[in-house]
Amino acid sequence: MKLLVLNGPNLNLLGLREPDLYGRGTYAGLEAFVRETASRLGVEVEMRQTNHEGVLVDWIQESRGKFDAIILNAAAYTHTSVAILDAIKAVKARVAEVHLTEPKSREEFRRVSYVGMVAEKTFSGLGFGSYSAAMEYFAKSEMPRGNHA
Ligand code: DQA
Numbered sequence: 787m788k789l790l791v792l793n794g795p796n797l798n799l800l801g802l803r804e805p806d807l808y809g810r811g812t813y814a815g816l817e818a819f820v821r822e823t824a825s826r827l828g829v830e831v832e833m834r835q836t837n838h839e840g841v842l843v844d845w846i847q848e849s850r851g852k853f854d855a856i857i858l859n860a861a862a863y864t865h866t867s868v869a870i871l872d873a874i875k876a877v878k879a880r881v882a883e884v885h886l887t888e889p890k891s892r893e894e895f896r897r898v899s900y901v902g903m904v905a906e907k908t909f910s911g912l913g914f915g916s917y918s919a920a921m922e923y924f925a926k927s928e929m930p931r932g933n934h935a
Pocket of ligand 1: 795796797859860861863864884885886887888889896
């Protein structure tokens with residue numbers, strides 16, 4: 787199983803950015819955590835971050851045929867991006883939506899999630915644990931050879 791973990795705007799500033807909300811862990815720390823989780827679960831992982839909506843759209847499009855699923859923290863674009871929603875639909879990507887915080891219990895404008903409209907599952911409010919929960923979800927969905935019902 788090959789997972790693509792995509793991170794949107796301002797997540798590069800983890801550690802510095804509103805630590806009361808997002809914690810003191812840095813983006814590099816998140817990357818190390820994701821790598822450790824992948825090796826524990828025996829899955830392959832690639833993790834990227836961008837501040838640009840179109841780059842996320844490109845990465846989603848390019849993932850077709852190369853990755854089994856995407857773990858997507860689109861950050862603020864979660865709540866605004868029809869382009870990301872359309873890209874996920876266009877390539878029929880399997881997506882899990884992740885958030886460090888629980889957007890639904892924050893400001894009203896964070897209640898809408900375009901990503902959530904097409905994601906198989908959402909994992910939020912668990913800090914870095916939201917990423918490992920999403921990775922576990924996809925790892926479990928891959929049955930070992932010979933174990934298919
Ligand atoms: C976030 C939640 C979003 O509402 C916010 O815009 C972010 C981060 C999270 O991980 O909790 O940038 O996706």
